[in-house]
Amino acid sequence: MTETLKIAIAGLGTVGASTIKLLQAEPTHGGSGRNIEVVAVSARDRTRERGVDLSGARWFDDPVEMAGCDADVFVELIGGAGGAALASVEAALTSGKAVVTANKALLAEHGMRLVGMAEGANVPLLYEAAVAGAIPAIRTVRDGLAGVPISSVLGIMNGTCNYILTRMEAEGIGFDECLADAQRLGYAEADPTFDVDGFDTAHKLAILASIAFTTEIDAGAMNIEGIRGIEPADIAAAAELGFRIKLLGIATMTEDGVDQRVHPTMVPRGSALAETSGVTNAVSIRGEAFTELVLSGPGAGGMATASAVVSDLTDLARGLAPRPLGRPASSLLPFRKPQAGGHRGAFYVRLPIADRAGAFAALAKNMAAEGISLEQIVQKTPHRPEHLPPLDQQTVVLVTYPTDESALNRALAAIEAEGIVVRKPHVIRIAQTL
Template sequence: MSSLSTRRSADSVTSLKIGIAGLGTVGAATIKLLHAEPTHGGSGRNIEVAAVSARSRDRDRGVDLSGATWFDDPVALATSDIDVFVELMGGAEGSALKSVEAALAAGKAVVTANKALLAAHGMHLVTLAEASGAPLLYEAAVAGGIPVIRTVRDGLAGVPIKSVLGILNGTCNYILTRMENEGLTFDECLAEAQRLGYAEADPTFDVDGFDTAHKLAILSSIAFTTELRADGVSVEGIRGIEPADLMAARELGFRIKLLGIATMTEDGVDQRVHPTMVPLGSALAETSGVTNAVSIRGPAFGELVLSGPGAGGDATASAVVSDLTDLARGLAPTPLGRPTSALMPFKKPEAGGHRGAFYVRLPIADRAGAFAALAQRMASEGISLEQIVQKTPHRPDHLPPLQEQTVVLVTYTTDEAALKRALKAIADDGVIVRAPHVIRIAQTL
């Protein structure tokens, strides 16, 4: 780690003056933490909230802002007489982007919790930081209160990493946990998550996997010293998961989790977000509710698992304050672990390269020969089936019988591309009445 600007050295008696843009849950929690203990981490230097900016001045946020200068414009705050600009507004564009750009161009240190901003503009912002010599820290952007960024960037610096994977979105984990434990539908659990504040009014970002993808792209860049590329992540969310899938997973010895998985391969960095069946008893399978967990694997150290609160005001604020404490100590880590000139170009493996076992739920037409046609298409692609089970859903006596049956297949290890070809052929044959649902199976974790 390099020394922060000599303008205000770490052993100076002057305060580290910060400006916070965004006074929502995380912003207010950050101020509370700083007011409770202005001098953090034994730096001997006071961290002073000198200025703030938010959409409304009149809202009661439960914190004392009397000592801070108010700015209506976060860009003006970013270039004011502060040492550190703390961006907690959120969003990949607009004021968040403009204010961070302005702060870095002016040589101000930046601390942010904004994964969407970093995923969309990370390389641009890191380049700006390098040009001006301004630190850019973002521990709070991934997995909330879990110190995964500094673990990968600093604790494992120079150590080869094979893969980074984990549960990176508490909303999805909460929904899947309740669906399994209580037999509720996705829609029922989502509504409850929204009521409790775990999910936004528009939950797309969370439940369709994009939040996890942004976090995974950031972790992947640091772990594999490649350019940060969120557009290189294949993304699938959890909307298609049904209680029947969760029950089948348990019968097979698994639990379904939405995982972000980044793996270094000979052909490039494979980055994927999708529901995965993970073995019961594994650390990830036992991570429930809104908790996050990250598994880091490498040939020299085996596996390192970090678990803890992945979201929430206090957890995220603790990561923001941790970054501020580093700056108060005079520490300014390189944003991606090494200069951009030393990063490898990002390369995504060709589509269809993934191999593994798969769970497939197919709604098939209730007619003679359907099973045989299904098995024939699988065999034609060289796909061996470990299990094939017909699931007959319970129907009350007063309802007419269904004109379809549900068939669950479990494959042995096969190519994903081959499975997709087989399922397309099955659909073209008219054997299935709706799109099949496919979930990858992690045999070991």
């Protein structure tokens, strides 16, 4: 073991620059007795001011070329599932270098192949920063709970969505206005699709679920729904019912396989997840030996994510090299997705319907035909100034007792076929307990 751990960093955006700042502020980390030195860097723009001293590092325009330099560790902070990120990580593993990455999209799409490459080359592949920023979710599930049966992992894993939903509740504003503010403040990208449509959460959940349930990573075997359809009326209805709306990633071990889902959920006020606000993330782990373990903290941002990168580098400086997925890739179970029935639980349904005779009877008839019992049915009549004509539609809110999602979908399809629905019904799952 050499005295200095030499690292090469590909990608000098917010996370890359923050990682260098942390390393330069304290070169010897975690009592390892080894300096961690940045000997090479790669980024698209050499002229950009990043607020860090790069004078001692060799510059590479091509990260793939840098993967062959004399560094001990290749740190990939480029982002994206393919392109330079994938090519440079593959080159680093092929050359026998340890790899540290914060790239959840890369791992969700190519993780099994990259893990196989790392194991074949007998080099570490570490990625604590890929899931929930500064929260040690990966090492908690992989190392802290090793050998302990886990029944579910779930949580708030995207700070952008949580910020938007928090603002919508606190200020009564709509999704579009809140998203524009999040973009202006730097909490959301110019193209927010990856965040608000749930794909970022899905990638993180797929990685965590693989470790928790000792299965292969399969981000494609997942039902994904984002938060674009959430309206202030839904936020207000949730409050009336004693809930808050959160975008959750949920992975549960069932008899038929692993159920992975990302969708908005009404969670009970007072629960740990309901009280997680702003850009904060929270991960809940549940198992047979304990009721619930909740980890909460900053899930994004330069310094938060960089702290997780430095944590992995510190492990390498100490000589620690855990298996990427906690056990050999060859021993992981093939991923199995449950097929029958889908999710079972209570549901909130917002139905904009035509204001005509027989509409309510059609709702009740089609719900009853699928054996769905209704806990509440409320007609929401928006306030209209007297000088304006009355609306030709009404909004009906239904709250069901626990039922199969497939049965609800059939009932809603039948209701739409009746021709009384003005717009597509909006459905939100209700978590009665958390």
